[in-house]
Amino acid sequence: MAKILPFRAVRPTRDKVGLVATRAYQFYDQVGRDHRMAQNPFSFLHIINPGYKFQKEITGKQRFELVRNRYQEFKDDGVFIKEEQPAFYVYRIVDREKNTFCGIVASASVEDYENDVIKKHEDTLQDRETLFTEYLDTVGFNAEAVLLTYKNSDEIKSILNNVMSDRAEYEFTTTYRDTHHLWPVTDTPTIEKLQHAFASMNSLYIADGHHRSSSSALLSKNHSKNQESYRSFMSFLIPESELLIYEFNRLIKDLNGLSKEGFLIALDSKFRIENRGTTPYKPSKKHHFNMYLDGEYYSLYLRHSLRSFNTPLDRLDTHILYETVLKPILGIIDLRNDDRIVYVDGRRDITSLTDRIDNQEYAVSFGMLPVTINELKEIADAGLKMPPKSTYIEPKLRSGVTIYEF
Template sequence: MAIIKPFKALRPQAQLAKQVASRPYDVLNSAEAKVEAQGNPSSFLHITKSEIDLPESTDIHAAEVYEQAKSNLAAFIKRDVLFRDIKECYYIYQLIMNGRSQTGLVCVSSIDDYENNVIRKHEFTRPEKEQDRINHIKVSGAQTGNVFLAYRNNNEVDALIDKWKETKTAVYDFTADDEIRHTIWIVNDSDTIEKITSLFEKEIPCTYIADGHHRAASAAKVRAALGDKATPDADFFLTTLFPSNQLHIMDYNRVVKDLNGLDTEAFLEKLRDKFELTLLGKEAYRPEQLHSFGLYVAGNWYRLVAKPGTYTEDPIGILDVTILQNNILTPILKIEDPRTDKRIDFVGGIRGLAELEKRVGSSDMAAAFSLYPVTIEQLFDISDSGNVMPPKSTWFEPKLRDGLLTHLIYE
């Protein structure tokens, strides 16, 4: 069963919450982070993307980057931008995007659970991305990146969280520049804390990583590297748990650089072997059901519908990303490994279909594919089966902000 704990969050003064809160470190490159933090000395990007405070020629994985993060974190605390709660608490985090609300429980989750598959995964991790976060955590002593976990919703947990939101005053409540509203309540009542902990231990058999595989893996490897020097706090990592009925998975689309030597007509002809094709012209197409795809090539949109025999019924074979890979990317375009092939790129659904048209229209790419989003049940099925999704299969929105709640593993 799931082991979670309250923790003493390092967090901003209420009046500084909006200035401190930053987009996750892994959705911004260094140049974007520098622009976003410009003129804001309280932006948490000075900690998560600390290279913005060093010369532009600095290697973002150099030792001085992590030392700068440690120094900046200490300065934030010294300036009283951030302070640490004196009592271990749970935190309720509500996000509202485009009128749609979702609420999660911020806590720390057991690294033992991660290693014993009580916390289930659906992606492989990349060593270089792991190492970056390992270095950041070890040097700064802080888990700054929140791991987004999902669980099958439980009525008792829902009722507890809803009651707290209705009867207590939020400590933070602001709308960010991207129009997403962030509201956080502190659960500091000992009886309520004990009840939440007990409910997860008795009623929630497992949780699922929705977003943050590298952050979770890095926390586990830091604990292992510390060995006997690991503190009790290092046995846990920063997570926010969302019930499955509140989650929204967006499409994660693909663009390809070339058609593997084929002209447009020859490419379309090959597609007709496995798909029903409909020319849509200039009307952008967002798939409305599983096994249908949008294709943008040579200035036109097409609807593709997978024919029988293009997929299997197992948890991986039935995914649209698998259908695309097995019937188009590998056999026709000769893109064998999308993790490493430089001829393919991925575009999160938050950027919209216009981004696909832009990438192809700029001659950067030759064609784009829009996909129907993976469902939360598909994610659960794959995680439960021990399988791994193809890369870049899920895009969750809205994103949790860094800096509002940080977990220190040592001081």
């Protein structure tokens, strides 16, 4: 059974929320980040990028301490308030394409994470876990929820619709034309109904935020188990039907010493290859791949003799590409750390790939269909792990709207 808890979020005042809320730090380049900070003194970027105040790049423990200081200043200035009583937060996003995401910001259980009630589909890096654990321990808060998904529930949907029939506490639109709404839920009957609905579920699945959840689990080991705030982590729970899952395309810097002809011959043992010329090609079936090489598009169809799969991971296209091309032909073993490979999420136009090859920045690109929610769940249920950058998943919550304090 899955356990979710209400918590006393720290959040912006209603008049400031649209100014405070930001995308995650890594989504900005330095020029864009500095521009936003220069124009907006309330941006949450001032907290997570404290070196801006000193016109200096600051890293490590010193940065973490300055983040804590900036956060306290926002609280002292009345930009943030703390909820008077524990609450769930119904959160709805309508993006520029009119996709709607509606879920619950809540506290999820570290114990559920440790006992595999909350299931994972990606490996984590120990260095990143350790660094983020130190960050959380120093700053004393977390502003980015782990995205969890659950099987569609008519009961939960009905409860959320009832909550959303009232006026939202927050309603703001970003410069990316996404509209955000938030409703705090503090009444005991509604909280208990939601908890009961989740308690009937055997599993929740991490869609995005493996390092955030693993770091929260590590943090809990460093503190007394009687401190409930350390035994939980902030999550955004949405039904699986509302997830948008995109592929990650692969850009490779070189052909590992092979000529174009030698590379195509090597591929021929694994795939039926068709040259599409200059006509863009995107696959329409699983185990079909697109490739762009030397100004031309190719379709690659995995040969039927190689379609004997023993596990859900064996059937996954990102794994197939790794086992048939990236590792044996191109010599890329470490998908996380090899600087010969770069990942580009599938939301972007195909020209974002082809231009970088035409400019000779990279030699070849590969694309495939997105992973499905069923594939994600099958791999997590089997205790297996996808290759890195197998999925790009939306929605992405704004930082600074709800903050979880330890």
